[in-house]
Amino acid sequence: MRKRIYIALGLLFLLSCAKDITKVTIAKTPVPKNFTADVKVISYGGGDIACMLFAHRFSQGNIVYFEIVPANDAKKIGVTFNEKVIPTTKRSWGFRGFFAIAPDQQPGTYTFTVTIGTKKIDIPVEVVKTAFPVSTVPMDLGKFSKKEYLESPEVVEFIQQCTEKKQKAFATQYNDLVRGRAFHPRNVHEVNSPFWAKRIYKLHDSTSGKTQTVERIHRGIDLNGDTGDPVYAMLDGIVVLAEMLFYEGNMVIINHGNGMFSYYMHMDTLYVTSGDTVVAGQLIGTVGSTGMSTGPHLHVSLMVNGVQVNPLSIVMLPIRD
Numbered sequence: 001m002r003k004r005i006y007i008a009l010g011l012l013f014l015l016s017c018a019k020d021i022t023k024v025t026i027a028k029t030p031v032p033k034n035f036t037a038d039v040k041v042i043s044y045g046g047g048d049i050a051c052m053l054f055a056h057r058f059s060q061g062n063i064v065y066f067e068i069v070p071a072n073d074a075k076k077i078g079v080t081f082n083e084k085v086i087p088t089t090k091r092s093w094g095f096r097g098f099f100a101i102a103p104d105q106q107p108g109t110y111t112f113t114v115t116i117g118t119k120k121i122d123i124p125v126e127v128v129k130t131a132f133p134v135s136t137v138p139m140d141l142g143k144f145s146k147k148e149y150l151e152s153p154e155v156v157e158f159i160q161q162c163t164e165k166k167q168k169a170f171a172t173q174y175n176d177l178v179r180g181r182a183f184h185p186r187n188v189h190e191v192n193s194p195f196w197a198k199r200i201y202k203l204h205d206s207t208s209g210k211t212q213t214v215e216r217i218h219r220g221i222d223l224n225g226d227t228g229d230p231v232y233a234m235l236d237g238i239v240v241l242a243e244m245l246f247y248e249g250n251m252v253i254i255n256h257g258n259g260m261f262s263y264y265m266h267m268d269t270l271y272v273t274s275g276d277t278v279v280a281g282q283l284i285g286t287v288g289s290t291g292m293s294t295g296p297h298l299h300v301s302l303m304v305n306g307v308q309v310n311p312l313s314i315v316m317l318p319i320r321d
Contacts, residue, residue: 024278024279024282024283025230025282025283026232026279026281026282026283027183027184027187027230027232027281027282027283028187030181030182030183030184030280030281030315031183031184031189031315031316032184032186032187032188032189034188034189034190035184035189035312035315037056037312037313037315037316038056038316039054039055039056039316039317039318040054040055040056040057040058041053041054042058042112042123042125044121044123046121047071048070048071048072048116048119048121049068049069049070049071049114049116049121050068050069050071051066051067051068051069051114051121051123052066052067053065053066053112053123053125054066054067054317054318055101055313055317056310056312056313056316056317057128057130057313058101058125058126058127058128059101059107059127059128059129059130060101060102060103060104060105060107060127060128060129060130060132061101061102061103061130061132061195061196061308061309061310061313062100062101062130062309062310062313063098063099063100063101063302063304063309063310063313063314063317064081064098064099064100064101064125065096065097065098065314065317065318065319066079066096066097066098066099066112067094067095067096067320068088068094068095068096068114069093069094069095070094070095070116074095074116074117075090076090077095077114077115077116078113078114078115078116079095079097079112079113079114079115080111080112080113080115081099081110081111081112081113081125082105082110082111083111084099086098086099087176087258087259087305089175089176089258091320091321093320096319096320097258098258098260098304098314099304099305100304100305100307100308100309101127101309102307102308103130103132103196103308103309105127106127107127107128107129108126108127109124109125109126109127110124110125110127111123111124111125112124112125130196132194132195132196132197132198133194133197133198134197134198135197135198135199135200136200137200138200138201138202138213139199139200139201139202139294140201140202141201141202141292141294142294144247144292145201145202145203145204146204146206147203147204147205147206147207148205148206148207155246158246159246159247162245162246162247162248165241165243165245166241166245166253168241169240169241169253169255169261170240170253170261170303172238172240172255173255173259174237174238174255174256174257174258175257175258176256176257176258177235177236177237177238177255177256177257178235178236178237178256178257178260178280178319179236179279179280179321180236180280180319180320180321181280181317181318181319181320182234182235182280182314182315182317182319183232183233183234183235183280183281183315184232184234184312184315185223185231185232185233185234185262185264185298185300185311186223186225186229186230186231186232186287186298187229187230187232188224188225188229189223190223190224190225191221191222191223191224192222192223192224192297193218193221193222194218194221195218195219195220195221195309195310195311195312196217196218196219196308196310197217197218198215198216198217198218199215199216199217199218200213200214200215201213201214201215201216219301219308220263220265220299220300220301220302220308220311221299221300221301221310221311221312222297222298222299223297223298223299223300224297225287225296225297225298226287226296227268227286227287227288227289227296228268228269228286228287229286229287229296230283230286230287231264231267231283231284231285231286231287231298232281232282232283232284233254233262233278233279233280233281233282233284234254234262234280234300234302234311234314234315235254235256235260235262235280235314236256236278236279236280237254237255237256237257237262237277237278238254238255238275238276238277238278239252239253239254239255239272239273239274239275239276239277239278239284240253240254240255240261240274241253241263241274242270242272242273242274242276243270243274244290244291245291246291246292247291247292248263248265248266248291248292248299249265249266249267249288249289249290249291249292249293250265250266250267250268250269250270250285250288250290250291251263251264251265251267251291252264252267252270252272252284252285254278254284258305259304259305259306260302260303260304260305261302261303262300262301262302262303262311263300263301263303264284264285264298264299264300265291265298265299265300265301266287266288266289266290266291266293266296266297266298266299267285267286267287267288267290267298268285268286268287268288268289268290268296269285269286269288270284270285271283271284271285271286272284272285302314
């Protein structure tokens, strides 16, 4: 009997040690020392409601965070931007949410509308133009620039499988999972390729001996790093994909709820698996050069209800639980 007790105590000790080993690693600070970004604010205050909109810039390709505090305890409100319905989350202090200013949205004045009962409040939002960069130097991506490789049956089949996995991941739905401010995905801020840059790639055809060029938009931002450098989750959420894909290499997609996803590409090592719950600033993997990559770096993207925005435009916003 005593022997059984000792064995049980030993197992409990091992389990407690295992829990210590599996504790997650969190970034030391939300942003690297060399990263700075200011925040613009649009405020509205009336007898029935107080509303604040925050953005790094109210311009193309940025995310907007808003807080709405009704004077009376409202159970439900309606919010639209440019006549599109925006999901909101009820908190103890009021309501909050996010919306995207699309990279191709025309500059001009748009309306942010809050509806409480029969009352509508319109708040003008001036959207300004963003000067997205254009690269004129064609990039050679090795085998990824060879037409016969990209069109080989096994590669075509694998690309299709990867596409279906991504579609399934982005189709997952959760309520708002964000509990606080965002984290920078790296511990050093060094931009390799900016958001929404137009880039040109070479495409070699060995049959004809000709080389074509293909234009593509960079739907994220590339951050410098050496193989093995840390990669952190930008926001709280649930991992909906974590595996090796064709173009993306080792990829992690995190669902943050209410239609917001961040995703991380070309990583060397993954520390999370599909179904894991992660917190902002959690170490999810390391920088690498897997997939269609010319060298070690981190590609990170942020998508809000199907619209791509500059992922770093969320980092300094004062998100509260």
